[in-house]
Amino acid sequence: MSTRPRPTERKLYEKVADRLSAAIASGTLRPGDRLPSVRKLSSQQRVSVSTVLQAYLQLESLGVIEARPQSGHYVRSKHALPEEPRITACPSTCCRVRVAELVARVYESLRDPKVLQLGSASPATEMQPLARLGRMLARLSREATHDAVSYDFPPGSWELRQQVARRSLEWGCTLSADELVTTCGTAEALTLALRATTKAGDLVAIESPAYYGVLQAIESLGLRAVEIPVHPRDGMQLDALADALKRHAIKAVLVVPNFNNPVGSCMPDELKKELVDMLAKKRIPLIEDDIYGDLHFGAERPRTCKSYDRSGLVLLCGSASKTLAPGFRVGWIAPGRFVDLVASIKFTQTIGTPSLQQIVVAEFLESGGYDHHVRSLRKRLAISMQRMSEAIGEHFPEGTRLSRPQGGCVFWVELPKGISSLAIHERALAERIAIMPGPLFSPTRRYENYVRIGFGHEWSPRIEQSLMTVGRIARAVPSR
């Protein structure tokens, strides 16, 4: 009798793992893709749940896939992702803010519609619910009711405030419609908050790096800023803030705790509480910009600082700009004890918020269409973030560092020292690609070797190609 050993029969879970490996090797499943849930795969493959779990465990131990808490299993990237950016030390002095001219110059160069807005902090139009919004606008325009075309004086649309108040439960708050004022986007909400809490010459503590819109508002109101460093994952560093509060007469603090722009960091809840308590003790208002809070990749929406506010000193600002349509200019503010003052400044500033758009956003929020849309938007952004991170790791110069946002639309790229992001911006524009150069995000034009890149684009060969181009340019610009 022959003694040739029989090939060992592959176990069922190994066969499942083999099939998944083959799908990954052939590119059917790509790095960053989410694998089917355990239950779904078990019914698709007609195997038990424990067989799928064993298959996933095997692939995890081989480094082919990874489990992400509360989110599922994902195909791992072939390239190690770049390290996170370093925290930059900030001058402890206060300064006048001078960014308006640089921002205007960069924006002027973005006007060409053929330019790919790779630095944009908004989901691209293909990710917006255009058809549905269009239908709602058309119907309401046809009906042309009094409400849709008249002035809507502050505090603004009751329906919208009611819907936002309902949503506030998800932010950890229990706001009522009376506590809200509608605004022309978060931008106006922030200006109202600054105007209600400060006067020209006052000092405001801000994140560093900071969203340039905040810097522009501070500059135009004649305020001064003190920069507080941002940790790449946890946001504004509270020990540095405590230090600044001891040294300076700070009149307000402005933060973007959830997925801030440009870093993408998210302040853990316990630090949000610490921040609110720290400022309440000193009776300093906290201006909270929560524009990206709904765009979380994890299972839970992060809370707001407002949810810890017991003294009415937190002014919470938000909008539908990143989730529905930036051009609608529909936002809101929950200004706490400053509500009457904010409503009266709003009246003198813009009289009201666009009426028709407020009604559309209120209907969208009420219909459940919002939840459905945002669920899918979050998944698409998470995939794009993963793919773009890998491409940046592959194509950007050695030593590039990159933040790892768990939500929002942007990441912060730290290039090796000496590489000028303004020079990259100029050269990339010549190839019809726009990135956002780092000096825009500092009152004093620091962050020379940093760039903001947005991941609000559907991943595509064009996006990959554009990242390769920016990487090539970054390698080629003369280093100083």
Ligand SMILES: Cc1ncc(COP(=O)(O)O)c(C=O)c1O
């Ligand atoms: C952090 C932050 N706040 C405010 C805004 C402005 O928002 P809105 O379009 O709602 O005025 C932006 C836009 O990019 C932003 O990133």
